[in-house]
Amino acid sequence: MTQGEAVAELTAGLTVTAASFIVTVYGDVVVPRGEVLWMGSLIGICARIGISENLVRTATSRLVAAGRLEGERAGRRSFYRLAPAARAEFSEAARLLYAPRLRPAGWLVLAAEDFPEETLRRFHLARMGGDLWICPDWGERPPGATLVLRCAGDDPAQCPGLARFWDLTGLAARYDAMVARFGPLAADLRAGGRLAPAEALTARLLLVHLYRGALLRDPLLPEAALPQGWSGAAAQALFRQLYLDLTPAAEVEIAALLEDQDGVLPAATPASAARLDSLK
Structure with missing residues (x-):
């Protein structure tokens, strides 16, 4: 896979709404680096997957109205931070995405x-x-x-027929689609391929976006209650390894592109490093 091809292949036939992608950007990149992002940076990163400036501004306004972001100005620049009311939601998503596989009580x-x-x-x-x-x-x-x-x-015998209450067929289709879309890139990187920092960051955000979309619908049933050949395990393994492989180059781009009120965001923080440790 040559430079420039990765994002085109990852976005082929993919529909991503502005609001949901902005949530992904904040959850993956901004929250562990102080929770604040300049609107210009947000517009720039969304443009890479074809989301226009108008759509970004409209979606951001709606996220503010929904109580998930808060806006502030410094001179002519607008910045948006995670709203306190949204912290529980973002923390829950991060716990599922980056922590070791958890089981309900x-x-x-x-x-x-x-x-x-x-x-x-x-x-x-x-x-x-x-x-x-x-x-x-x-x-x-x-x-x-x-x-x-x-x-x-965690014994399915305690709740017989547990699996029938959720749409596991639709959930498996999401996991299968994610593996099919990102599998070739993961194989290329494991074989020694490299992405430029800009592509690595965009690819990592898309990876988080698609995996998050499936994982947040997953009731995390015990293995014995799942259908044979359940694809959630393969999707999790792919996510964890590809996220680690993309991160070194992606962090270079974070420190070059994304800004808050104090300047560019740091490439890494203790919070972002803790996520990587959890994935290893």
């Missing part, structure tokens, strides 16, 4: 009429029927839910 059966879409995603809720729901037990109950039953432990 068990499963919660809950009663509630309905949940907002954001709550469904955050808690990996699935409707069992009527007003009954099930979700992994991470030590926190969704707001507005009444506990009906707690199944402790």
Whole structure:
């Protein structure tokens, strides 16, 4: 794979919305480096995958209105930081993405009429029927839910038929698509190929974006409850290795391109280094 081809191949036939990609940029790059980014830097990194300046500005305004970002000005420049209310969401996503594979303490059966879409995603809720729901037990109950039953432990026998409540076919398709899109690049890098810093950063952001889109829908069922040949394990292994392989060059680009109020962002911080250690 020659220089210049990687991003074109990774984005071929791929639809990425501005708001979701901005969330990826903040979650992967900005949060571990102080949580603040200049709008000009955000526009520049989004342009690399074909997202226009107008779309970036509109999406950023909507993220501010939704309470996920906060804006501030310094002279003629606009900067956006992670809003305090969004820290829990970003921390949860980072825990799943970069930490060793975690297991829930068990499963919660809950009663509630309905949940907002954001709550469904955050808690990996699935409707069992009527007003009954099930979700992994991470030590926190969704707001507005009444506990009906707690199944402790990771033994599928404690909750028979666990897998049928989630769309594992659709989830597997997301994992398969991610492996098919990034597998050739991973193989090329392991064989000694190299990417320029600009391409490495863009490729890493796209990798995080697609893997995050699948992982945040994954209820993380016990292995014994999963279909045979489950592709989530292959997707996780690919993500961890490719992220590590892309990072040295990507960090060069971070320190050259992205700015906050004090100047360019650091290539690495203790927080970003801790993520890498967790992936090894």
